[in-house]
Amino acid sequence: MAASETTIKLDRVSKSFGEFTAVRELSLDVRAGRVFGLLGPNGAGKTTTIRMIVNITAPDSGAITLFGHKIDPALQDRIGYLPEERGLYRRMRVVDQLRFFAELKNVRGKQVESKIDEWLARVKLSEWKNKRSMELSKGMQQKIQFITTVIHDPDLLILDEPFSGLDPINTELLKEIVLELKRAGKTVIFSTHQMEVAERICDDICLLNRSQKVLDGSLREIKRSFGRNSIAVRCEGGDGVLDDPALVSKLVRHADEAQALLAPGANAQTLLKRLMDSGAVIGKFEMIEPSLNDIFITKVTESA
């Protein structure tokens, strides 16, 4: 693989549907062998961006380069795409279904059969091989859909909300597989609006809002540049202090602790002092990295 450092390059890509602009002047670099998170609220333009990458729809302007080439139908075979809108042929047996999707990617013959068995074993569905997909539970169907995206051993994997609706055990299983594929040198584009999930598996992210990029780069660097302005507090009393907008711009209470985002101009020392002065009993006071969720919300509100 690693012929080029960049798997996908978008250069000022725009796409509109009638009056509505879905993607505006978007430029991106997705590096090979990394998990790239395409994040944003609903309707930000994530799905349209992905559809342009997989050549379902063409951009109105700008250029998309895939594996160093201009996008064309032959390159589609190197992509595994799991759309958010996905399904299976209800009356088709699982094995026929997987074979069909492999053939659509130009993979045929004996190797398909062994791949099918391998993957079914991997997701623990071997005994369902000859069942019709309508007999499978929703979670099982989702795992079969996942296999259809990887059966042809693609170099680029594009997963749109892959874990939505999965139970924690299966989520963990698929996440493990994704990370394994990444270690094998595959590039993964991962689209979601669930920040906690993205936070755990993405190396790089791009945040879209209202058709535009608001932020991109490596997750680590983004977090660092955001600074530590978030504080985890566990205390009894002192409510008046935490609710003071001059000190805390945002307060989220969890079961036994609260997360406070410092207001601009305020600092942690002042907050701590005020809390102690108010007679609060402090169990925990820790400066933490901002969560991706916080960054997301801050950025989206800023750009609104």
Next chain:
Amino acid sequence: MTKFLAVVKREYLQRVRAKMFIVTTILLPAAMSFFGLVPIIVINIKTPPVRVAVVDQTGKLYDQLRQALVNDEAEEQTANDNNAGLRGHRGSFVLQEINAQNQSIDQLRDNLNQQLRAREIDGYIILPPDFLDHGEAEFFNNNDLFSQPALQSALSRTVREQRLIEAKVDNKTREGLFRPVDLQAVKIGETGGQERDSGSSFTVVFGVGFVMYLSILLYGQVVLGAVIEEKETRIAEILFSSVRPFTLMMGKLVGVSLLALTQLTIWALAFSAFALYGVNLLASRGVTSFSIPHIPFSHYVYFALFFLLGYFIYSTIYALVGSMVTTAQEGGQLAMPIIVILVVSFYLFFPVSRSPDSTFSFWVSMIPFSAPVAMLVRIVTQTPPFWQIALSLLIGFSSVLVITWIASRVYRVGMLMYGKRASIPEAWRWARQA
């Protein structure tokens, strides 16, 4: 090509294995033989002969009436049209002459009425002495609905014969008077030579048109369903990331067509077997008036080509409808106009056959929707120049490609719009956009 074949294979195998397909494939020939055979069997169930007593006061008619009824039965057995058996169950009769010499007519009737009540006879006829002049007689019976017409027609013939005999018309003249005429249809061929036309070409064109009509009604819905399938199951987006929409559409069309071909072939074989059995059955009874219609080989090629054209042109329209809608129900409604066009084009059979060389006939045989029937009618009546046939086929099959292409564009954009049904102007915009 691998992808195209993968689509064809899936469409074909999934449908051919479906229970529904197997059931309908077997059911139709079964139903056909059931409805074909059962009436024949039921009608041929032997019922005991109807016992009729005849009081012949004219003294001249009894023997001939008996003769006439026997002939009736013989005729019925050799009749080669299917309706013969249904035209009134004449059954067979056992006649018994009652001598009226020694008894008064009232005594006779009392006697016969008694026998009728005792079911010793099923009915009796009294032919009055002036029957030959007035032709009025009575048939007394126990509510027998079927014998009266047979007896009446036998009596009519008997009386006619007797009247001729009494008018001194000899046997030979009589036969001469009743000899039927023979009207031969003669077709003037292209070369100016005369050919006999038994009307079989027309029958075949009508048959081809009818089978086409049926297959479109049957499989148009299947094409529609095939196109909608991925929308309803939300697979379309995965497919489009792997295969071009046009390849997908063509694959679906071809897959479903192979399915149609499979089913039609099975039905055709069943039908031929059935027909062959029927012909043998009739042949064993001495009926051999069947002949294979005499049709030039080139016409068979045209039948096949125009059948395919008709099938594909309408199938692609169904595909286009399928690409515009989101559910099969919506598709059904939108498909109604197609059936109207289909029916109208089928009825063009009649005006075109009346004047196959008119400007009207020329144009309707060029328009893809009406060409299959119209051009075939022209070919079997006054074969048009070859360039017209070729042009009609060219226009037709190009339209198939263009409509498929439009359908695939509309399909792709429609899928991106998520469950929105397209209006016709929208569909057109989508086709250009994509």
